[in-house]
Amino acid sequence: VISLDEAHAILSRNGHADPGSFYGARVTLSLGAGLFFEGVRCPQFNVADQIFDTFELPVYVLTHECDIDPENRRPFNDALIVCPVISLQSFLDEAHSRFGAAAECGQFLANVARRHVSRLVYLPPSAGALENGGFIYLNALTSTHVSVFERKEPFAALSATGLREVDFALQNHLLRPKAEPLSDFWRKLH
Amino acid sequence: VSVDPMPISRQDDAFLRRAILRGGRLVARGRLSEK
Numbered sequence: 001v002i003s004l005d006e007a008h009a010i011l012s013r014n015g016h017a018d019p020g021s022f023y024g025a026r027v028t029l030s031l032g033a034g035l036f037f038e039g040v041r042c043p044q045f046n047v048a049d050q051i052f053d054t055f056e057l058p059v060y061v062l063t064h065e066c067d068i069d070p071e072n073r074r075p076f077n078d079a080l081i082v083c084p085v086i087s088l089q090s091f092l093d094e095a096h097s098r099f100g101a102a103a104e105c106g107q108f109l110a111n112v113a114r115r116h117v118s119r120l121v122y123l124p125p126s127a128g129a130l131e132n133g134g135f136i137y138l139n140a141l142t143s144t145h146v147s148v149f150e151r152k153e154p155f156a157a158l159s160a161t162g163l164r165e166v167d168f169a170l171q172n173h174l175l176r177p178k179a180e181p182l183s184d185f186w187r188k189l190h
Numbered sequence: 191v192s193v194d195p196m197p198i199s200r201q202d203d204a205f206l207r208r209a210i211l212r213g214g215r216l217v218a219r220g221r222l223s224e225k
Contacts, residue, residue: 039215046220047204051222052220054218055211055214055217056214057214058214086209086210094212097204098205137210
């Protein structure tokens, strides 16, 4: 449908994310501090069988580092939320079945880069991390257990700038006003 | 408020799921419990 180079050109032409400032050093950060990991075991729904399968996927960890700090001995600190990472190459490899024409696929990528598609966040390419860039799909958030991360090293980390981009996208996607009017609880009471 | 200018139908979302799984590895298929 569209080549990797063409996709890069569209995404960088329409995007706000600066690849140079999107990622930061990952060595000293704790689990939950804007890190990406490979091979994280988590569930994915199998539509054909209507049942969950177990996969190992590249993910971004959303849960705050304080909520899963092993030093914090308290209830409810052993589960965390992860978001699967879709590499741009994987997206393009599958895009032919959804987008008939290259222009249509290009338009979609441009809309993602412009932040008009709130459920997808564009991750710019980074040498040594996300070579060709990718996306996180905010409606595919899933939960897994902290033990899955034992002895795992992150393959990328967001910088403060990158984290602001992702947090803004999360806020826009999850907390934007509902399109339909909801009943007024207080009016019902009186 | 952002508005998706080109919504993808549920049926067509199968390609996104396949794209997610391309980057990973199947560990175990789910199994229905026997009744």
